Amino acid sequence: VLRRPHGRSEVTSLLPMVVIVALAIVFLIPRIQQEIPLGFATFPSVNAERGLPIRGYGVMLLLAVLAAVGIAVRRSQQAGLNPDTIFGLGFTVIISGIVGARLFFITQYWELIRGDTLFQTLGNMVSVVNGGLVVYGSLIGAAVGFLFYCYRHRLHPLALGDLIAPSLALGLAIGRIGCLLNGCCFGGPCQIDYPWAVTFPAESPPYVHQKSAGLLHGLELRQDPNGRVVISRWDPPQAGDQVEPVVGESILKINGIEIQDLPHASAVLERVGPDLMVTFSDGREVSWSIEELPPRSLPVHPTQIYSAINATFLFLVTMAYFPFRQRHGQVIALLLSLYAITRFLLELIRTDELAFAAQMTISQNVSVWIGIGMVILWVYIMRQPKMLDAS
Numbered sequence: 001v002l003r004r005p006h007g008r009s010e011v012t013s014l015l016p017m018v019v020i021v022a023l024a025i026v027f028l029i030p031r032i033q034q035e036i037p038l039g040f041a042t043f044p045s046v047n048a049e050r051g052l053p054i055r056g057y058g059v060m061l062l063l064a065v066l067a068a069v070g071i072a073v074r075r076s077q078q079a080g081l082n083p084d085t086i087f088g089l090g091f092t093v094i095i096s097g098i099v100g101a102r103l104f105f106i107t108q109y110w111e112l113i114r115g116d117t118l119f120q121t122l123g124n125m126v127s128v129v130n131g132g133l134v135v136y137g138s139l140i141g142a143a144v145g146f147l148f149y150c151y152r153h154r155l156h157p158l159a160l161g162d163l164i165a166p167s168l169a170l171g172l173a174i175g176r177i178g179c180l181l182n183g184c185c186f187g188g189p190c191q192i193d194y195p196w197a198v199t200f201p202a203e204s205p206p207y208v209h210q211k212s213a214g215l216l217h218g219l220e221l222r223q224d225p226n227g228r229v230v231i232s233r234w235d236p237p238q239a240g241d242q243v244e245p246v247v248g249e250s251i252l253k254i255n256g257i258e259i260q261d262l263p264h265a266s267a268v269l270e271r272v273g274p275d276l277m278v279t280f281s282d283g284r285e286v287s288w289s290i291e292e293l294p295p296r297s298l299p300v301h302p303t304q305i306y307s308a309i310n311a312t313f314l315f316l317v318t319m320a321y322f323p324f325r326q327r328h329g330q331v332i333a334l335l336l337s338l339y340a341i342t343r344f345l346l347e348l349i350r351t352d353e354l355a356f357a358a359q360m361t362i363s364q365n366v367s368v369w370i371g372i373g374m375v376i377l378w379v380y381i382m383r384q385p386k387m388l389d390a391s
Contacts, residue, residue: 060178061133065094068171072164079163085153089160092145100141101133108134108353108362135172135343136366158329158381165332166318169339173311180304183207187301188351189215197299207297209352212266215298217276217290221251221269223262228281236276236288253279301349310342329381333374340370 069090073083106113106125115121150157179185183204190197200206214220218236221229228250251259255277259265277287318335325331344367347353353361360368 056181057178057184060181061175064171064174064178065090067174068164068167071170072167075163075166081163085155086164088153089146089149089164092149093142096145096148097138097142098133100144101135101138104134104137104140134363135175136363156328158332161332162322162325162328162330165335166315166322169311169315169318169335173308173315176304176308176311179307180302184352185304185307185350186352187303187306187349190299190301194299196302196305198302199296199299201296202293204297205352206300208270210297211272211293212270214269216293217269217272217288219278221262221265224248224250227261229259229262229265236286250281251278252281252283253277300351303346303350306346306349310346314338314342326386327381327384328387329377329384333377333381336370337374337378340367340374343367344371 069086072086072090076083076086102125113121113124115124146161147157149155150160176185180198183200183206186200186206186209189210210216215233218234219231220233222232224230230248230250232247234247251265253259254265254268255272255275256279257268259268274292275287275289277285279285314335317338318331321334322331344364347361347364347367350361353363356362357365
């Protein structure tokens with residue numbers, strides 16, 4: 001094959017598929033091995049130690065990719081562009097996007113990723129079957145891959161960006177349903193009588209978060225500027241008759257374990273059972289017991305659904321605006337501008353991210369920087385000649 005006129009490029013184009021097949025052989029096939037009793041052809045049971053689990057998050061991520069690429073291919077055909085360009089771009093953007101999303105997650109949640117050993121830490125870093133992909137990290141990684149692909153194939157990045165902008169929004173809308181199924185990207189506590197409030201089962205991210213914050217036991221903690229762990233909410237059952245602490249009062253111990261900081265307090269609360277004892281800094285102790293830990297989390301805002309609705313809206317807006325664009329780049333700039341605003345607002349009701357800088361979450365900080373970048377991009381775009389004039 002290498003001796004053909006274009007043999008080298010043919011072999012190079014096959015390498016990604018060869019890598020995928022090799023990874024499937026090494027990692028997937030051993031996992032689906034299952035002992036079959038003599039005379040029977042059985043499927044692996046749900047609790048089988050070996051087998052290939054099919055997770056909602058992964059399924060929706062796959063559907064998001066297929067839908068986004070499918071829409072982009074159809075639009076490329078309508079624009080007279082070779083669909084192979086979209087397939088090549090899709091592979092590059094998907095790989096770079098996943099890498100960027102995972103690196104962003106690792107940076108943001110390093111305390112969760114770090115294991116007891118180097119091998120465990122490396123395993124946590126590459127394990128994405130249960131989620132752990134951040135949209136902004138995916139956006140940054142995909143942008144790097146996109147620009148590289150455009151440079152290598154001499155494509156106009158702004159024109160191509162306009163073409164695939166609706167696909168990005170559609171993929172995000174479907175992917176957010178996967179976040180709902182996985183339980184990640186969850187919102188803060190919601191009024192129980194709200195018909196759209198959702199609860200999640202034990203061991204899910206919202207449940208673990210609420211337990212580690214003390215919400216399941218009727219209290220909530222925060223860390224003040226002096227580094228002390230203080231009470232921000234106090235409503236435990238049967239404990240009010242013993243003492244009425246003031247919001248902002250600091251605590252020293254939880255179940256006899258001395259608290260160093262808020263992450264340490266959260267780690268202690270995550271391991272406690274129905275019984276809880278709080279020791280205040282002045283030596284007072286308050287103990288109470290909830291009959292049993294609830295089977296599901298407290299009702300929370302379904303921010304995953306909010307995000308899916310928002311992304312669907314962005315998909316419709318970019319599809320409708322595309323025929324009316326006058327300059328290359330206006331559609332992709334509109335998408336990123338609107339997303340930066342809506343993502344900043346959605347972060348106000350999400351509780352899965354800690355404050356990063358200026359009392360804003362890391363995603364809010366990124367939204368601000370993307371907003372500034374979009375102002376610069378819009379100025380650049382509006383100084384370019386109109387498409388009809390340029391032709």
